[in-house]
Structures are given as C-alpha cells and as structure tokens.
Amino acid sequence: MKQQKSFKDMEQGKLYLVPTPIGNLEDMTFRSVKMLDEADLIASEDTRNTQKLLNHFDIATKQISLHEHNVKERVPELIALLKEGKKIAQVSDAGMPSISDPGHELVLQAIEEDIDVISLPGASAGITALIASGVSPQPFTFYGFLPRKSNEQKKALEGLKNNHSTLIFYESPHRIVKTLINMKEVFGGNQKAVLCRELTKLFEEYSRGTIESLIEGLEGKTIKGECCLIIEASVSEQPDDSVLGLTLVEHVTYLIEEMDFSSKDAIKEVAKIRGLKKQEVYKEFHRE
Structure with missing residues (x-):
C-alpha cells in the first residue's frame, strides 16, 4: 500500500485536477481560480477554449495542450516537468478532468511515478x-x-x-x-x-x-x-425464483450487501418486485 500526503511537501511537483464551469462562469470556485493563477503550467484539452476562461479571470499562466491526439507524446513531457518540481493544473473544456474527457493517462503516470495528484471539487454535469x-x-x-x-x-x-x-x-x-x-x-x-x-x-x-x-x-x-x-433503475419483470424464495428481510439485505443499494432503495425495490406497500417492507425489515 502506498499513501499520498497531498500537502506534506509543497516543494515537490504536484498535479492538480481543476474543474471548470459546465456553462455558467460564475460556477468557477475561488480555489480553482487561485490554482490556475499559481500553477507553473496549465495542461488544457483545448487551449483556445481555456484561454477564454483565463482571460475572464485575468489569469496569465502559460498553457500546453493535452488531448486524445497527443497524449502519448505529451504525458512524458509533463511528467518530466512535475519531477522538476513544477505545479501543473490539468483542465478539460468543461467540468471535471478525466470524466468523459482526455487526461486520465497523465493521472495514472503521475501516480506510477509517486507524484501527488490533487483533485479540486467543482462542477460535474x-x-x-x-x-x-x-x-x-x-x-x-x-x-x-x-x-x-x-x-x-x-x-x-x-x-x-x-x-x-x-x-x-x-x-x-x-x-x-x-x-x-x-x-x-x-x-x-x-x-x-x-x-x-x-x-x-x-x-x-x-x-x-x-x-x-x-x-x-x-x-x-x-x-x-x-x-x-x-x-430510472430497471426493475426485473420476472424476478429470479431464488430471490423470491428469500424472506423480506433477506431480500432487502441481499440488495444492500450484494447490489450496493441503500436500505431505503432496497426496501422500495423489494416492495415493487413483490407488489407490496413500502411501509409493509419497512416495518418487517426494521422490526426488532
């Protein structure tokens, strides 16, 4: 097991994953603006698109492109800069980096090289x-x-x-x-x-x-x-006989432990499948 202490050594290079607005520029966080301003370099999915954001917030940090067509060549270059102690902010065109956007490869390589990867919270569609x-x-x-x-x-x-x-x-x-x-x-x-x-x-x-x-x-x-x-989550029209063979409590427990349902959603699902009222299943499940 390896542990990352994100803010223990601030002298070493770090990769910051910075969210950008999905539409409304007012959704940009104070921390994200500060990070883009303080970074040594911004790795952008589209430098032209990101430049509009930087101009809006008067940020002069230099950009470098990182997209699906140049990721193999760019990642080693960025890793080398991180090893030199540079702070790099990675952004996509909108929302959180790596979610349906390029950039995950840089995260994986940074982790492999024991470089801290720090994710900032923000907009996600x-x-x-x-x-x-x-x-x-x-x-x-x-x-x-x-x-x-x-x-x-x-x-x-x-x-x-x-x-x-x-x-x-x-x-x-x-x-x-x-x-x-x-x-x-x-x-x-x-x-x-x-x-x-x-x-x-x-x-x-x-x-x-x-x-x-x-x-x-x-x-x-x-x-x-x-x-x-x-x-909406699917509900089986013809539940597995082995599931229907369970008691109500066993059925709810099965959905929680095996299907990662919350207790509330498991009770709702069992009620749907068995044609019962949620209150009936709730009372049975929580009976002491």
Missing part, C-alpha cells in the same frame, strides 16, 4: 443533472457517452439492462432521439427518463417523463446543446 432530475439519486451508475454505432450501442445497453441503479449518460443532441429509441428497444418504454439540456446556461431545460414520452416529445425537433440523460 452528471451529478448536477441527477439531483434535480426527480429520479432516485442512489444508487447510480455513471456511464458517460455510449458507443456511436447502433449495434454497439445496443450491446452496451444490454449489459446495463439488469443494472439496478439510476443510469447517467452524456449524449450529442444530434443522436439523442436515436439513443432513446435504442433504449426503448432494450429497456422498454415505461422507465422514468429525464433529458437535461444546456445545464447552468440561460436556456437550461429539463424534459421529464418516460423513455417513450421523451421520444414522442423530441422526435422531429431540432435539439441543441450538450445533453445529459438520466434513466
């Missing part, structure tokens, strides 16, 4: 959308972008079909309806679904309904802006 969606926030599975090709997308969705947690996806506005149609084919059309668009921006929009109703409401329309899609 998936969590921002989830907590306002109205869909149960726990447990959840963040997937990000699905494969673009329809057959590969369906295969990925099949793998998530029996995942008993809320699903979070990112999607292009040009592909969102096709993706929903594939979800209907795999998941069915009755699962609760929420499309979150243009988060934190002037035209922020939440479209809440079912997979089927979202398709009906969006088909044929021009959709703009980055999209985040929240899909």
Whole structure:
C-alpha cells in the first residue's frame, strides 16, 4: 500500500485536477481560480477554449495542450516537468478532468511515478443533472457517452439492462432521439427518463417523463446543446425464483450487501418486485 500526503511537501511537483464551469462562469470556485493563477503550467484539452476562461479571470499562466491526439507524446513531457518540481493544473473544456474527457493517462503516470495528484471539487454535469432530475439519486451508475454505432450501442445497453441503479449518460443532441429509441428497444418504454439540456446556461431545460414520452416529445425537433440523460433503475419483470424464495428481510439485505443499494432503495425495490406497500417492507425489515 502506498499513501499520498497531498500537502506534506509543497516543494515537490504536484498535479492538480481543476474543474471548470459546465456553462455558467460564475460556477468557477475561488480555489480553482487561485490554482490556475499559481500553477507553473496549465495542461488544457483545448487551449483556445481555456484561454477564454483565463482571460475572464485575468489569469496569465502559460498553457500546453493535452488531448486524445497527443497524449502519448505529451504525458512524458509533463511528467518530466512535475519531477522538476513544477505545479501543473490539468483542465478539460468543461467540468471535471478525466470524466468523459482526455487526461486520465497523465493521472495514472503521475501516480506510477509517486507524484501527488490533487483533485479540486467543482462542477460535474452528471451529478448536477441527477439531483434535480426527480429520479432516485442512489444508487447510480455513471456511464458517460455510449458507443456511436447502433449495434454497439445496443450491446452496451444490454449489459446495463439488469443494472439496478439510476443510469447517467452524456449524449450529442444530434443522436439523442436515436439513443432513446435504442433504449426503448432494450429497456422498454415505461422507465422514468429525464433529458437535461444546456445545464447552468440561460436556456437550461429539463424534459421529464418516460423513455417513450421523451421520444414522442423530441422526435422531429431540432435539439441543441450538450445533453445529459438520466434513466430510472430497471426493475426485473420476472424476478429470479431464488430471490423470491428469500424472506423480506433477506431480500432487502441481499440488495444492500450484494447490489450496493441503500436500505431505503432496497426496501422500495423489494416492495415493487413483490407488489407490496413500502411501509409493509419497512416495518418487517426494521422490526426488532
């Protein structure tokens, strides 16, 4: 086991993962502004995009590009600078670095070289959308972008079909309806679904309904802006007989221990599967 004491030796080089706004520049934290200003170098997914942010906050720190097309050449260069004692701030175009964005390779190499990696908290589209969606926030599975090709997308969705947690996806506005149609084919059309668009921006929009109703409401329309899609956890239509053979308490305990459900969501799930009221399951589970 290796332990990182992030702020023990401030003379050594450190890699800072700095979140940037997903739309509204006012979501930039004081700490993130300070870090970008104090860093020796900023590793940016797109230097032109990041420069707009730096100009807004009067930050003059030099940038270097780090994206999917130059990561193999750039990582060794950045690691060498970190070993020299440089402080490097890594940013993506929006939100948290490495989440559906390039840069994870630098984190892995820094850890391999015993260089401290320090993550600053900040904006993340998936969590921002989830907590306002109205869909149960726990447990959840963040997937990000699905494969673009329809057959590969369906295969990925099949793998998530029996995942008993809320699903979070990112999607292009040009592909969102096709993706929903594939979800209907795999998941069915009755699962609760929420499309979150243009988060934190002037035209922020939440479209809440079912997979089927979202398709009906969006088909044929021009959709703009980055999209985040929240899909309700699946509930098996025909539960495994071995699960139904369990007592109520055993069934709830199984979901908590084996499926990582919270006790609240496990009780709700068992009630759905067995056609009972939540109160009945709650009283049985918490009976002393």
